[in-house]
Amino acid sequence: MYGEAMHDLWGQDRAEDAFLLHNYLVSKGDLPSKFEDIKPFMVHLATEGHDPRSFLRRLAAAGAYFAGQGIQAFNMEKYEPGAATRLGQSNKISDSFAAKAFATKPLSFLFVLRSLQAFGLAQIGPQAIRELGLAASDLDDLAERLARLDELGIDTGSSNYSMIVRKLCSAKEHTLLQQVLRTDMHHEVFESRPLLVRLLSDHLHNAQWDQVNLLLVVLNNGDTQQLSTQAKHELFETAMIQPRTMLGLATSNSAGLSTFYRHDLHYTVVKLLDSLRAMKRERRRRSSRLAMARFTAGFMQDAVAALGHMKSHHWRVLFAQLGQLGALDDVATLSHWVAKTVTQESQNDMVNREGVAFHVHYLEKLFDGKYQAAVMHWAMKRSMTSRLRAEDQRWKSSLLFLKHLEQEFGVVTRLDAIRKVVVMRCRYLRHRRQYRLFRSPVGFCSEVIRFMHSQWSLSDSYKKQQMAVALRSLATQKKRRKSFPRREGPRIPRMKLRGQQ
Known part of the structure; x- marks a missing residue:
């Protein structure tokens, strides 16, 4: 353009x-x-x-x-x-001719350079740069040759290959520079970003991490200190197509999580969570969805270890995906890890304007009543139609986990929200015949409420009151509308057929 x-x-x-x-x-x-x-x-x-x-x-x-x-x-x-x-109207020396001249070993670099300059050499291209770098003995020699080109007024153009060689030479990246110089890719491939992304996908699939590092440097225009936002997005969008290859990214030096900016990390996590939602909409197999959710959890844990805490909204979305898949053990383990990490990181007594510690505000926002109600909903949804022993009931382990959060990290348990979920789930026992074969709705609801009251120190009068409220709510049913609402607007007269009075 x-x-x-x-x-x-x-x-x-x-x-x-x-x-x-x-x-x-x-x-x-x-x-x-x-x-x-x-x-x-x-x-x-x-x-x-x-x-x-x-x-x-x-x-x-x-x-x-x-x-x-x-x-x-x-x-x-x-x-x-x-x-x-x-200027420039005369026939210029081609890049291939200059490359052959620099590749001639018996001739010194200065002799070739002076000779080509006498014939009107004003600019060299990627092929000549490649031969120039291969003929150099080390990085210092290559840097001196590039400096001599600048002194004599010989340009290297604006090709990506020449720019990457210059940047790697300035950054003293000997290994990456040798990979760029000895690669079998044509210099025109460096100009096509879509082709580089396809090559990146192939190398990720084959777990060729050296080539992944090389392509990341090329996509990042030779910068090895900090991956650009665009290069990171292309990397993770490519790798999310094949999640198994993401496990090897930890060995990739250029893709280390310590080089991520906070907004880059936010974008990547959002893309991973969006992919989980897309897999649910496409009705993928539970095993593939669960594997992707667990990988996302591991990636977010590594990101938190590298950059600090993460937005609570991201954790809530991940908890929802794991809970809907029935992975309550993963939800409990991940929740405990998040609470422990946030508590340890805020030991320097960071407070907000109201004087509340950071971890207290963060945990109250993350493990609020909606989270606790969702945990009980997932647990009771999976244990309705199963004849398990008392110690194997998932709703019991979920209640014990919520009590652990309160005792260990000071998270206030919202008993009212939990009780509403218990009543709502027990109503299914009344309307589903297959549920009634296993449990009685009143007995099951009383069992859950009684166990919940036994774990928290509550007064006897309060326990009786809440038990009565729960059973009364279970007994009440929503009245269904027996007729459709009256249609608004003018009444359309009915057409009479021939022969009707």
């Missing part, structure tokens, strides 16, 4: 719009592919008497190295107006 847009704007003599669009496209990563795209800028700067170095410096920071040709065009236009238009 850059070349076509700039050609149209300079053809209409819209210099101000050209500079504005240039800054916008460069900020989005759309760089000039050849020097002819920025030659009108050099002519305009020379005509107006401005210094071109800041313009060329911003281009070089973005990854387009045209400083040598840019300064030459600027000087030619400054001292002889119209001379810059003749």
Whole structure:
């Protein structure tokens, strides 16, 4: 887009719009592919008497190295107006010819460089950069060769391959640089992001983590310190298609969770939770949904260990997915881990404006009445039609777990919310014949309420009152509407058939 847009704007003599669009496209990563795209800028700067170095410096920071040709065009236009238009019109030395010259071992680098410059060498491409890097003895030698190119005014262009080689050389990444130089990928593959994403998916499927690291560096434009947001999104969106490969990402140095920003982590967790909801809508098998939910739980635990606490909403969504699948043991284990981690991390007495400790407010928000009611709902849903021993009843273990949260972490148990869920679930015993074969609704409700009262120290009068309220609620039924509501609007007269009076 850059070349076509700039050609149209300079053809209409819209210099101000050209500079504005240039800054916008460069900020989005759309760089000039050849020097002819920025030659009108050099002519305009020379005509107006401005210094071109800041313009060329911003281009070089973005990854387009045209400083040598840019300064030459600027000087030619400054001292002889119209001379810059003749620059670059002669036959240039091809990139493949320069690459063959640099690959010739008997000839030294300076001799080849001076000889090519005498024949009009002004820019080298990815092939020459590859041979230049392979012929260098070490990183310092390659850095000296690149510096010599800058001193002689020979540009390396704006190709992704050249930019990545320069960045890895500056960052002293010897292993990754050798992988880039010796890779069997063509330099044009580095320009196609969709093709790189497909290759990333293949390497993830085959668990080739060295190649995964290499492709992550390429997708990140050679930056090894911090993965960009776009590169992380492409990595995890690709890996979520095949969740088993995500287990090996811990061995990938470039994808370490310590390099994630908080907003990147939020986006990734949201994508994982969305995938769980999509699997439920598509009615996937329970085993695959449960495996994905457990992987998401492990990923969120690793993320919390790397970056601190996570939004309570994400945990609630994950608890809901696990509970609906009947994995109550996972819900209890994960809830205990979250409560313990948040409590330990807030030992520095962080308080809010009301003077309440951070972990107290966080746990009250996470394990509120809705969470406790949902835990009992999932537990009783799975234990209605089963003849289990008393110690194997899931609703009993769930009540004991809620009591453990109260004793260990100070989470207030909402007995009213739990009692409403118990009554609601017991109503199914009355309306479902298969349930009545196993349990009596009144007896089962009394058993659950009595066990709940035995675990919490309540007064006898309060226990009797709440038991009566529960049984009364169980006995009451909602009156069903026997007729449809009257239709509003004017009455339409009925048509009479022939022969009717």
